[in-house]
Amino acid sequence: MLALDNVTLRVKQGEFVSLVGRSGAGKSTLLKLLIAEERPTFGKIFFENDDVHSLRSNRLPFLRRRIGVVFQDLKLLSMKTVKENIGFVMEVAGKGKEEIDRDVPQILDLVGLSSKFDNFPHELSGGEKQRVAIARALAHRPDVIIADEPTGNLDPLNTWEIIGLLTKINELGTTILLATHDKEVINSLERRVVSLDNGKIIRDEEKGKYVL
Amino acid sequence: MLLNFQRIIKSGAVSFWRNVWLSTAAVAIMVLNLFVISSFLLGNVVADSLLNSLENKIDISVYFKQDTEEKDILSVKSELMSLGEIKDVNYVSAEEALSQFKERHKGNSILLQSLEEVGDNPFEAALSVKTRQASQYEAVSLFLENGKYKNLIDGVDFRQNQAMIDKLTYIVGASRKVGGVVSLTFIFIAVLVTFNTIRLAIFSAKEEISVMRLVGASNWFIQGPFMVEGILYGLVASLVTMLIFAPVLSNIAPYLYNFTQSVDIWQYFKDNFWALAALQTAIGVSLGTLSSFIAIRRYLKV
Numbered sequence: 001m002l003a004l005d006n007v008t009l010r011v012k013q014g015e016f017v018s019l020v021g022r023s024g025a026g027k028s029t030l031l032k033l034l035i036a037e038e039r040p041t042f043g044k045i046f047f048e049n050d051d052v053h054s055l056r057s058n059r060l061p062f063l064r065r066r067i068g069v070v071f072q073d074l075k076l077l078s079m080k081t082v083k084e085n086i087g088f089v090m091e092v093a094g095k096g097k098e099e100i101d102r103d104v105p106q107i108l109d110l111v112g113l114s115s116k117f118d119n120f121p122h123e124l125s126g127g128e129k130q131r132v133a134i135a136r137a138l139a140h141r142p143d144v145i146i147a148d149e150p151t152g153n154l155d156p157l158n159t160w161e162i163i164g165l166l167t168k169i170n171e172l173g174t175t176i177l178l179a180t181h182d183k184e185v186i187n188s189l190e191r192r193v194v195s196l197d198n199g200k201i202i203r204d205e206e207k208g209k210y211v212l
Numbered sequence: 213m214l215l216n217f218q219r220i221i222k223s224g225a226v227s228f229w230r231n232v233w234l235s236t237a238a239v240a241i242m243v244l245n246l247f248v249i250s251s252f253l254l255g256n257v258v259a260d261s262l263l264n265s266l267e268n269k270i271d272i273s274v275y276f277k278q279d280t281e282e283k284d285i286l287s288v289k290s291e292l293m294s295l296g297e298i299k300d301v302n303y304v305s306a307e308e309a310l311s312q313f314k315e316r317h318k319g320n321s322i323l324l325q326s327l328e329e330v331g332d333n334p335f336e337a338a339l340s341v342k343t344r345q346a347s348q349y350e351a352v353s354l355f356l357e358n359g360k361y362k363n364l365i366d367g368v369d370f371r372q373n374q375a376m377i378d379k380l381t382y383i384v385g386a387s388r389k390v391g392g393v394v395s396l397t398f399i400f401i402a403v404l405v406t407f408n409t410i411r412l413a414i415f416s417a418k419e420e421i422s423v424m425r426l427v428g429a430s431n432w433f434i435q436g437p438f439m440v441e442g443i444l445y446g447l448v449a450s451l452v453t454m455l456i457f458a459p460v461l462s463n464i465a466p467y468l469y470n471f472t473q474s475v476d477i478w479q480y481f482k483d484n485f486w487a488l489a490a491l492q493t494a495i496g497v498s499l500g501t502l503s504s505f506i507a508i509r510r511y512l513k514v
Contacts, residue, residue: 037426037514057431057513064428075423079230091219092429136427 004029005199007043011177013143016170018186019179020210021196027179028072030196031146034177035067036060047144065093068137072148072179074129076121082108082132083117086139093140103139110165111135112158126153134162144175151182159185186210216433224440234413235445241409242449242500243456245402246492250453252395253488254461258468258475259391263384265474267346270377274356275336275366278306282337288361289339295355297348302340309335336366346381350374403499410445410503414438418511425514435508442504446496454489457481 004026011017019027032038033045036052045052047063055063068089077085083104090100108114111131121129130153137145147166151159163185170176180186186193186209193208194201203211228235276285285303292301304312310333317323327334343349353370356362370377414421417438424434458481465478481488 035426061425061428061430064426067428069426071426075419075426077420077423079227079417079420088424088429089427091216092424092427092433096215 004033007196007199007201009194009201009204011175013175014170014173016167016176016189016191017178018189018191018193018208019177019196020181020186020193020212022212025196026199027196028148031069031148031177031179034146035064035069061092065140066143068140068142068145070130070133070137070145070147070150072152074121074133076129076132076136078121081118081120082113082124085121085132086136089136090140095140107135107139111162127155127158130154131158131162134165138165138169142174144177145169146177148179149181150178151180151185163189183210216436220433220436221440224437224444227437228441228444231413234416235441235448238406238409238413238445238500239448239452242406242445242496243452245406245499246449246453246496247456248398248402249495250457250488250492252391252398253491254477254481256391256395257480258472258477259387261475262472263387265472266380267384268342270346270349270373270380271340271342272349272353272368272370272373273304274339274341274368276338276364277366278336280337280364284361284364285337285339288356288364292339292341292352295352297343297345297352298341299344300342302342304338304340306333306335306337309338346377346384349377406499407503407507410442410500411507413441414504414507414511421508421511422514425512431512434512435505438504438508439501442500442502443497444500446498446500447493449500450489450492450496453492454485457488 007026007030009030019030021027029038033040034047034052036055039053047066050063052063077088080088086104086107087100090103095103105114105117108117111134113128113131113135116124116128116132121132124132130150134147134150137147145166150166151162154162159182166176166178167189190207193203193205193210195203195208195212197212274288282305289301289303292298313327313335314324341352343352349370353368356365356368421434461481462478465476465481469476
């Protein structure tokens, strides 16, 4: 099976890039390739000067710590509480105890989950889980945030809050890669839009609209 | 570094407690494992001392001709003592043999009377010889019968006892071999079962492990808590095993002593309590840690 094909894409530091395309166009595959969750049969992916897929297995964690990912299937740590899920990535990134104790409540407050501190993921609704996943991607202040359909389970109000949050983080200098189906979101962002179809880039516009 | 270490330990302990049923199952299997290993160890002690006491009951006697002088006998004795195979040599003079005989047959007046009628002391001076292993009697008796002392020696009773000694030698050897093979087999199975239990516990966390990799955790940071859990399995299991052993052994010991007349397993347990506890902890902890370490590796490839 061929997933993705001939993409050539360069994202500059500090950009906010939306990836659009039909289901199966290759958005998720592209994002998975970036963090080496999947490996390309050919082609190369660079993060700054590092070829992501020729990094040794023990160097890979250092790269991944610089990228916060909202996975499409969320990938929350099911045996850890909400607080620990977020604390974990911060621990991994080498943050101290004070910083974690201070930031985790703030971040959960930011995504509207302050009351779910000690709940386990299976005790949360779909929308709540998604917001935990978003909080986890931001918590350790990564250089790049990759968000794969981060608003799929959210109501419009929550969607706009999250998108607002991402925009704000982007303005503070974080590069953002957003894959989404949400036409209204794309159209209101007025940022770079890359349209994928069948693994090929069919459109790449600086202030793009959702066109398929 | 130190901070990560603390985090790893805490995370492992929390996980041990949260998955308390899984932990209980793993600990139970490991208790079984340690119980099997320690039982074989203690069983070996019992069997060994039983076999030793049997071996101790065997000896051979070397009878010297009536006119042999005591100093010649003593020089045979000291030569025997210098051989590596010999455990003990005991000199019984003709007079001692006579008085021992009288003592033994005190009630039997006919026997004593006929002894009077013989007049002279009919007993010969003898050395009773014990070797370290039952299989060495043959060599010793050959040495005595054919060596430079053969003119002094009237007879060695090895030939009369040979069948019995051979049988005992065979039983001792065979039971050691069988015991060894059986214990090794059981220990092997117990280790395998423990390893698999831990493997299953980790299998249930494989999603978790790959997610940790994807958010940038290093292998040690992921593996650490699982290994801490493995250590906890070992610690708890060895504690539980010792707690089971204490009442069991103190109850069995009197019966076992009555039966064997030589083994006080309770005393042995008390004397070796810390060594046994340390051994079990070492086995439990290393098995737990190693199993976790091996089982988790395949899920770290993400």
